[in-house]
Amino acid sequence: MQAIIEQFREQIVGAKAPLRLRGGGSKDWYGQALQGEVLDTRAYTGVVDYEPTELVITVRCGTPLAEVEALLAGRGQMLAFEPPRYGAASTIGGVVAAGLSGPRRAAVGALRDFVLGAKLMDAKGEVLNFGGQVMKNVAGYDVSRLLAGSLGTLGLITEVSLKVLPQPVREETIRFELDEIAALRAVNEWGGKPLPVSATCWQRGVLTVRLSGADAAVKFALAQLGGERVSEAAAFWDSLRDQTHGFFAAPDLWRLSLPPAASALILGGEQLIEWGGAQRWLHAAPSAAADIRRSVAAAGGHATLFRAQDKSAGAFHPLAPAVARIHERLKANFDPAGIFNPGRMY
Structure with a gap:
């Protein structure tokens, strides 16, 4: 070598x-x-x-x-x-x-x-x-x-x-029918409780939640949260991890990083929300870069033009002058x- x-x-x-x-x-x-x-x-x-x-x-x-x-x-x-x-x-x-x-x-x-x-x-x-x-x-x-x-x-x-x-001893996945605002409220409330939530995903009115940990912890969380149990959920989480889920097939894709407690943003495109609200994927054209970045920055986050043919607007959110100098x-x-x-x- x-x-x-x-x-x-x-x-x-x-x-x-x-x-x-x-x-x-x-x-x-x-x-x-x-x-x-x-x-x-x-x-x-x-x-x-x-x-x-x-x-x-x-x-x-x-x-x-x-x-x-x-x-x-x-x-x-x-x-x-x-x-x-x-x-x-x-x-x-x-x-x-x-x-x-x-x-x-x-x-x-x-x-x-x-x-x-x-x-x-x-x-x-x-x-x-x-x-x-x-x-x-x-x-x-x-x-x-x-x-x-x-x-x-x-x-x-x-x-x-x-x-x-x-690796976790046990994993279970549950789903809820919730709108975006209710889903964000729920995952933020659960984040403040001793629950073994290891992943969340909201899209098109459905919140999917993965529980991972010791058998007793997962069993307790299932009893506390309710929801509809999902069998064979590993493929779903892999599709999010590897971005093979149908949502990611869009030609123009933004990745928004926000405080989890940030409210729903009206950005004019379909969204998929992960990480308890901290990561939000958006379908929107690169031409909307200025409006998207302005809205996301106002909410305390930043926006990456993750995948697109035209990246003339810049793939990454412009840096603040002091950070740019670093x-x-x-x-x-x-x-x-x-x-x-x-x-x-x-």
């Missing part, structure tokens, strides 16, 4: 033009337009260390996500943040660089909360180590978690250590020549 690291170093140090860091390419559509010569990470693969009793796995960037999940499942464990898979080509490096989490995020935390450590090759070809393999290992700025969602703009993530969790300084420190995935974010 050291020979592959040397190949990465030679390509980075010898680059005369921008480089496009790429694993399986399953998320090439995410963010702004792609630029540069491809640096393919798929050869750098394999599990470096996995100790089930410590709930930590360390993996090289080109390792397929499917392989990691299969290994964990064999020991009754999982990546609890449920990263979208987007097909068999998805790699761990791409998972971390994209920073996306699935239906369980509101209950357990985001991908960045599970990143314990990382190795990053910078523009000089030097491998930098951040964090470690335990939760209490950070002194100063936590760069390893900063890499989550950076879309490869700071450097090449060569290795990452992730916290894993045991981004610029980070980029200047890690990649002063600007060779890594230029323009992928802003």
Whole structure:
């Protein structure tokens, strides 16, 4: 594997033009337009260390996500943040660089909360180590978690250590017929109670709720909440996680991040609401960007043009001036020549 690291170093140090860091390419559509010569990470693969009793796995960037999940499942464990898979080509490096989490995020935390450590090759070809393999290992700025969602703009993530969790003993899914306002009120009320709610989804007047945990906890929640029991619900939650649900087939798709307690927004398009109201998907044309972002910002959130042919309005919500300066300084420190995935974010 050291020979592959040397190949990465030679390509980075010898680059005369921008480089496009790429694993399986399953998320090439995410963010702004792609630029540069491809640096393919798929050869750098394999599990470096996995100790089930410590709930930590360390993996090289080109390792397929499917392989990691299969290994964990064999020991009754999982990546609890449920990263979208987007097909068999998805790699761990791409998972971390994209920073996306699935239906369980509101209950357990985001991908960045599970990143314990990382190795990053910078523009000089030097491998930098951040964090470690335990939760209490950070002194100063936590760069390893900063890499989550950076879309490869700071450097090449060569290795990452992730916290894993045991799979739930029991899971049940229930449904309720509720309008949007009633559904948002219900999930926020349940969020303040000791209930094992691990995922929620509202669409077209139906609120679907997943309960996960110990048998006694799930049984108690079922008695408290009522609702209609749903059998064979795993496929439904997988369709949300991997965005194969019919809702996501729309050509133009917005991802809205809002405070869970924010009220219903009138945005003129069909919505699907997850994470207890914190993540709201919207069908709307890119031409509506100004109105959507104004409304979402007024409610305390931000709006991402997640998937569209035309992203001239900007894929990501414009940064506040102070935050933009922080981004610029980070980029200047890690990649002063600007060779890594230029323009992928802003």
